[in-house]
Amino acid sequence: MQKYVCEVCGYVYDPAQGDSDSDIPAGTKFEDLPDDWTCPVCGAGKDSFVPED
Numbered sequence: 824m825q826k827y828v829c830e831v832c833g834y835v836y837d838p839a840q841g842d843s844d845s846d847i848p849a850g851t852k853f854e855d856l857p858d859d860w861t862c863p864v865c866g867a868g869k870d871s872f873v874p875e876d
Contacts, residue, residue, distance in 0.1 A: 826875040827853045832865040835875060 824838040836842065836856075841849040844863045847856060853872065860869055 824852060827872040828875045829862045829865065829867055830871050830873055831867040832862060834862050834864040836872065 826838070827836045828834070829836075836853055838852050839849060841847040841851050842856075842860075842863055845860060847860070853869075856869060858869065861867060862871065
């Protein structure tokens with residue numbers, strides 16, 4: 824699955840791991856994250872993320 828990187832702080836969202844701090848289960852694609860989901864490290868919005876190379 825495609826990983827996404829926060830352009831503000833460098834946090835990497837890995838769909839295989841999800842985001843347990845935000846109750847996002849493992850296997851959740853980035854596209855399926857809620858629109859109000861924010862970076863767990865810096866709080867940046869979803870629009871601050873880009874696909875990881």
